[in-house]
Amino acid sequence: xxxxxxxLIGSMxxxxxxxxxxLAIGYFAIRASIPSETGDRTIAGLxxxxxxxxxxxxxxxxxxxxxxxxxLALGFAHGQDRLWxxxxxxxxxxxxxxxxxxxxxxxxxxxxxxxxxxxAARSSFETLSPRAKAVLEAYAKGVNAHLTRRTSLLTxxxxxxxxxxxxxxxxxxxxxSVAIIKVMALTLDSNLDEEIRRLAMAAKGFSxxxxxxxxxxxxxxxxxxxxxxxxxxxxxxxxxxxAGYVAPREIAGLAWETGVDASNNxxxxxxxxxxxxxxxxxxPHLGLTAPSTFxxxxxAYGGHNIIGASLPGTPLVLLGxxxxxxWGLTTTNLDSQDLFIERQQTASPxxxxxxxxxxxxxxxxxxxxxxxxxxxxFTRRQSRHGPILPDKYRNIVSLLPQGYVAALSWVALAKxxxxxxxxxxxxxxxxxxxxxxxxxxxxxxxQSMVVADVDDNIGLIAPGRxxxxxxxxxxxxxxxxxxxxxxxxxxxxxxFEELPQIVNPLGGALATANANWLPPGYREHITFDWDxxxxxxxxxxxxxxxxxxxxxxxxxxxxxxxYSAALVAFRSEALRAVAATAGxxxxxxxxxxxxxxxMRADRPxxxxxxxWWRHFALAVFLxxxxxxxxxxxxxxxxxxxxxxxxxxxRDWCDDQTxxxxxxxxxxxxQSLSTAIRELSETQGGDWRQWRWGRxxxxxxxxxxxxxxxxxxxxxxxxxxxxxxxYTLLRGRTDFREANPYASVHASAYxxxxxxxxxDRSGFIISTGQSGHFLSPHxxxxxxxxxxxxxxxxxxxxxxxxxVAEGIWTLHPER
Numbered sequence: 001x002x003x004x005x006x007x008l009i010g011s012m013x014x015x016x017x018x019x020x021x022x023l024a025i026g027y028f029a030i031r032a033s034i035p036s037e038t039g040d041r042t043i044a045g046l047x048x049x050x051x052x053x054x055x056x057x058x059x060x061x062x063x064x065x066x067x068x069x070x071x072l073a074l075g076f077a078h079g080q081d082r083l084w085x086x087x088x089x090x091x092x093x094x095x096x097x098x099x100x101x102x103x104x105x106x107x108x109x110x111x112x113x114x115x116x117x118x119x120a121a122r123s124s125f126e127t128l129s130p131r132a133k134a135v136l137e138a139y140a141k142g143v144n145a146h147l148t149r150r151t152s153l154l155t156x157x158x159x160x161x162x163x164x165x166x167x168x169x170x171x172x173x174x175x176x177s178v179a180i181i182k183v184m185a186l187t188l189d190s191n192l193d194e195e196i197r198r199l200a201m202a203a204k205g206f207s208x209x210x211x212x213x214x215x216x217x218x219x220x221x222x223x224x225x226x227x228x229x230x231x232x233x234x235x236x237x238x239x240x241x242x243a244g245y246v247a248p249r250e251i252a253g254l255a256w257e258t259g260v261d262a263s264n265n266x267x268x269x270x271x272x273x274x275x276x277x278x279x280x281x282x283x284p285h286l287g288l289t290a291p292s293t294f295x296x297x298x299x300a301y302g303g304h305n306i307i308g309a310s311l312p313g314t315p316l317v318l319l320g321x322x323x324x325x326x327w328g329l330t331t332t333n334l335d336s337q338d339l340f341i342e343r344q345q346t347a348s349p350x351x352x353x354x355x356x357x358x359x360x361x362x363x364x365x366x367x368x369x370x371x372x373x374x375x376x377x378f379t380r381r382q383s384r385h386g387p388i389l390p391d392k393y394r395n396i397v398s399l400l401p402q403g404y405v406a407a408l409s410w411v412a413l414a415k416x417x418x419x420x421x422x423x424x425x426x427x428x429x430x431x432x433x434x435x436x437x438x439x440x441x442x443x444x445x446x447q448s449m450v451v452a453d454v455d456d457n458i459g460l461i462a463p464g465r466x467x468x469x470x471x472x473x474x475x476x477x478x479x480x481x482x483x484x485x486x487x488x489x490x491x492x493x494x495x496f497e498e499l500p501q502i503v504n505p506l507g508g509a510l511a512t513a514n515a516n517w518l519p520p521g522y523r524e525h526i527t528f529d530w531d532x533x534x535x536x537x538x539x540x541x542x543x544x545x546x547x548x549x550x551x552x553x554x555x556x557x558x559x560x561x562x563y564s565a566a567l568v569a570f571r572s573e574a575l576r577a578v579a580a581t582a583g584x585x586x587x588x589x590x591x592x593x594x595x596x597x598x599m600r601a602d603r604p605x606x607x608x609x610x611x612w613w614r615h616f617a618l619a620v621f622l623x624x625x626x627x628x629x630x631x632x633x634x635x636x637x638x639x640x641x642x643x644x645x646x647x648x649x650r651d652w653c654d655d656q657t658x659x660x661x662x663x664x665x666x667x668x669x670q671s672l673s674t675a676i677r678e679l680s681e682t683q684g685g686d687w688r689q690w691r692w693g694r695x696x697x698x699x700x701x702x703x704x705x706x707x708x709x710x711x712x713x714x715x716x717x718x719x720x721x722x723x724x725x726y727t728l729l730r731g732r733t734d735f736r737e738a739n740p741y742a743s744v745h746a747s748a749y750x751x752x753x754x755x756x757x758x759d760r761s762g763f764i765i766s767t768g769q770s771g772h773f774l775s776p777h778x779x780x781x782x783x784x785x786x787x788x789x790x791x792x793x794x795x796x797x798x799x800x801x802x803v804a805e806g807i808w809t810l811h812p813e814r
Contacts, residue, residue, distance in 0.1 A: 030163070033156040034772050035080035037806025041149070044813040045072065045141040052077050052808040053800055057791055058769035058777035061298045061800045067131075067424070068138040070301040071315035073810055075142025075172070082295055082312035082771045083146070084161040086180075087169055088703060089313050093117045093179035098370045100167045101704060106376050107392045109368045114380055114387045115413065117186070121179035123415035128178075132421045136174035139315035143172035159772055161705070180313040181419055185336075185412040185445040187286070191477060192337040192408065193631075194529045196394050198479040199339075200628045202229035203399040211479075213648045214621075215529075216638050220516040223528045224474045232482055233341060234401050262531055262745070263330035264559070264728055265448070266511035266543035269504070270456040274551040275756025278452035281543075281555040282319055282328025283747040284309075285730045290700035290717040291778070292765040294319070294749045298795055299427075305795040306427045308763065309749040316423045319751055321761060321793070324430045326753035327451040330512045332462045334446035335476075335527040336411045338490070340385040340483035344403050352383055352405075353484040359384065383407040385483055407483060409490065411465040412444040419443050422463075432457040432503065439463035440496050448500075448512040454755050459503040460510040460517075462526070466494040469525060478528055494524050509544040512536070513728070532638050534566045534726040542728070552760055555752040558728060560788040566637040566726035567609050568597040573644035574612060577665040578672060585676075588687055599729075601693025601722040607741065608687065610724065611675035612668075613640060614735050619667045619674075623656045634734045635725060644668075693720035695741035696731060698786060700767050700779075717767050717779045719786040721746070729788065752790065759799075762790025 037054060050064040050073040060077045064070040078086060091097050095112030097105035125133070147169055151157050158169055194215065201211045208226040217223050262285040270276045286293050294309035297317060308320015319328055342352040351358045361381040368376040381388040385407040391397035396406050418441040425438035435451045439461055446464030467477075467490040475481045481488035500518050502510060511517070515536035518526065542558045575593055588608070595605040617640055622629045632639075643652045644664060653664040676687070683690040700717030721743050723729030731743035751763040766785045770777040781791075794800050 030156070030160050031774055032154055033159055033163075034770075034775050035146075039806075039808045040811070041076075041145060041808065042811045042813050043072065043076070043141065043145045045138060046810055046812040048812060050810040052810070053797075053804050054806050054808075055794075055800045056803040056805055057296075057781065058775075058805070059296045059298065059791070061795075061797075062300065063797075064299070064301040066301055067304075067428075068134050070299045071135045072138040072142035072145075074297060074299065074310065074315055075139040076146050076808070076810065077142075077297070078295065078310070078312045079143040079146030079172075081769055081777075082291065083143075083169065084159045085289075085291060085771050086143070086172075086313040087162075087167075089180050089183055090172075090176045093121065093176065093183050095368065098368055098373075098376075100165055100371060102371045103373050106368055106370060107390070110376070110378055110390050111393050113366050113368065114390055115186075115408065115410070116380070116387065117179055117182045117413075120413045120415050120417065121182055122175045124417035125175040125178050127416045128418060129421050132418075132424055133174065135315050135424060136177050136420065139177060140172045140174045147171065160774075164705075164711075177314040178417065178420060180311065181316075181423075182412050182417070182444070184311070188331045188445045189336045189410065189412060190331075190333055191335045191527065191529050192339065192410075193394070195337070195339045195477075195479050196396065196399070197628075197631045198226070199229060199396075199399050200631055201625070202233070202479070204626065204628055205230065210650050213642060213650060213652075214625075214632060214639050216642060217528050218516050218530045218533050220518075220533075221528055221530070223476060223478070226478060227474050229479055233404065233480075262514050262535070262730055262732065264511075264513045264535065264539055264730075265328035265330050265450045266509065266539055266558070267328075267450040267452050267458045267460070268543070268550055269452070269458045269508040272508045272549060273754075273756065274549045275754060277454060277456060277754075277756040278326070278458055279550060279552065279555055279755070280326045280328055280450060280452045280753045281559060281751065282330070282450070283559050283730070283750040284319065284329060284331075285732070285746055286748040287745050288698055288700045288743065288748070288766055290702040290706070290715060290767055291769075291771045292700075292748050292767045294765050295769060296763060296765060296791070298793075298800075300795065300797075304428055307793050307795055308751060309765070314420075316420070317427050318423065319749060320427075320763070321751075321753050321755075321758060322427065322429075323758065323795075325432065325435060325451060325453045326755060326761070327426060327435060327449060328751065329447040329449050331514055332446045332448045332464075332512075333514055333527050333530050334462070334464060334466055335525070335529060336444060336446065336464070336467065338385075338409045338467070338477055338488075339389075339480035340383070340407045340409065340488070341400065341480045342383050342385070342388070342405050342407050342483040344405060346403060349403075354384060355484060355486040361388065381405075383483060385409045385489075386413065406480060409467075411467060411493075414443055414465065417443040431455065432459045435459070436461055436501070436503070448514075448517065450510055450512070452753075452755060457504055458508075458510060460501070460512065462500045463496070464499075466499065466524070466526065468492050468494055476525060476528060498524055500524075500526065507544060507546070511539045511543045513539045532566070532636065532726065534564070534637070535728060535730075538563065538565060538728055552752055552754045552762070556762070556788065556790065559747075559750055559752065561728040562599045562723045563597045564599050564606070564724050564727045565597070566641075567599070567606065567613070567724065568595075569641055570613050570637065570644070571595065571609055573641065574609075574616070574668050574672075577644075577668045585687070599692060599696075599722055599724040599727055599731075601691065601696065601720055603692055604687055604690035606692040606724060607679065607683075607690050607695055608675065610692075610733065610741055611679055612672050613637070614740060615671035615674045615678075616640065616668055617735075619655070619671045620652045620664070624650075624652060630736065633736050635732075637726060693722065695739065696721055696724070696733070696743050697739070698731065698743040698746055698766070698782075699739075700782070701744070702773075715773050717782050719782045721786045747785075750785070750788070750790065751793075753793075759792065759794055759796065761793040763793055764790050
């Protein structure tokens, strides 16, 4: 027995040692895949030598002789630091996620192949200028130079995600950079989901007034009455099965839901600035990802210095400055998408009704390849309006009577998209006038762009291909329209000269925050689905209204502003109803009443009020909307305030599932009790010790490993943060999440620019420069970002070489 025991123990020790050895080999192999900071490489296609000098934060300073060589070097740097992120984006564009992730992403691939971003991108690439094509081709050569580099036996060629999933990386192709811009448009163009929300309410029998109460227009808009969708689509005669349905949160592969967008930007002219030249600030808000959507970079070539936020997968610096101008972008929320409900012929479903009669759908067979499973084939159909959405997209089949399908018209599907040309031109623009001229080439996505130059000009423009709608079209893009009625068809596009534009305003300041900023009297229709107005009002208050001259530190302070007018308004309305309720913790009520409105991470009041808002919305809307509530559940404030202020026709506060009639006061009291119970379980029994930051963690989500329990701690980047859904220091919550108070949507990038002293400008991203989870630059900027700190935007060679971590020298092939 002793011999057997010794043998068993010995065997176990051998196995344990073997396991430890394998883990050690695996760890060192993964570490070996971190790119070297220093090296030498000869690359075919490089016209002259180039250098990549990475500073102590991993920011590459690229020195080259031409824009093509700079693009090649940037492609090489992107390939080193962000290859997995780039690969996922191009697979999204092609609808090929299931080749990596298996059956779980088949529905997403069917949608992506249906809209056919790939086809539009390939065609658009052919319409680009020779210069743009040359830059994209050079960029692809740079990425591929990294992919094809020589490696030692124990050095993996690809990042850890490829190794873990057993995925491979094909050579980069130039058209794929165009496709990534279109994927960006997919995430930013939002009206499609708003239209489906209105359709979902109509399908459940809600009136146009009810729909307007749940999706109200902003204070600067006056839309025509919404047509009654119930009659247009025969909902009153057709059973609709949407009970219990939970709307999908996102398209797999994208780290945030489409249509959730927000950003801030503003600009002051020299008369409003301490240094006598313009100040500009910009912080685009996107779903928080690990790594960040953006990658900091500096390009120096041909007398140009361009520095700011580049987009991995493209050679573009989308946000930033050069030596003469600075610029920033926010999403305009252009209504660039319309859904058209097509009526199929009963006897022949392959035909649909058009104004002149029946037409046949254009069709082709498409295959989705699936890792670990059989291929999935489907028929892609297209009407005169665009591709027919798959039944499972937002479960739209559950919203339509039998015999109807939904077609998508969307400007980003244009096959002559020259947005890349526009982006390359603005990086080298020398004045506001040159910047605005370059915008003629931009197609999609429309952005509200502020720009300033060293000659003290400032401007604001929203360029892009904007559809015109006919005067008789009362829908105006707010809800799906009958595809068989000609009055709802698009009527061309708004001419460039008639797009929103302001140059050198008398007040010397301009600002946007995704709500209606249009010049007074502007006549063209942009959208009625702006973001809620709270941030727009706040940025106008802080940046536009007259006051003392500002400096760069003031720009940073505005970006750090954590005051929530929305939560203050909710607090005021809610306390009016419950302050005198028996049994309340009077000290807590007093603290809430005295709260100053700032959503600081170390305070309990923002957490209590946000939880109260959440549970009140559940209490008043869930019983009315049923399964469709999930389409609204992520959290909107304006419908809640409309209910509390008694502005609505429908009695939303009464619970339809009970006999007694509940008042808003009763619902507020009960929802506050529910919120307190919830927070007591998560943060302890003493509300004075609760902290907003402990719940409001900025959650940088990695795709796909945040969802894999054992891997999530290594790949997810999480830091406590201040701000909230309606503060300029954006930190939007999504009430559908496991942690409904986490920040899942915030500033992916922040930039502040001083054209009097450009090197005093600053920038930051939400994670780190590297996409490799073991790199010291994977998460090293996250804490700085949470504290609203900045890196200096240095373009002086001596300064960045003094803090260089390594230099890559690239040589042309002789």
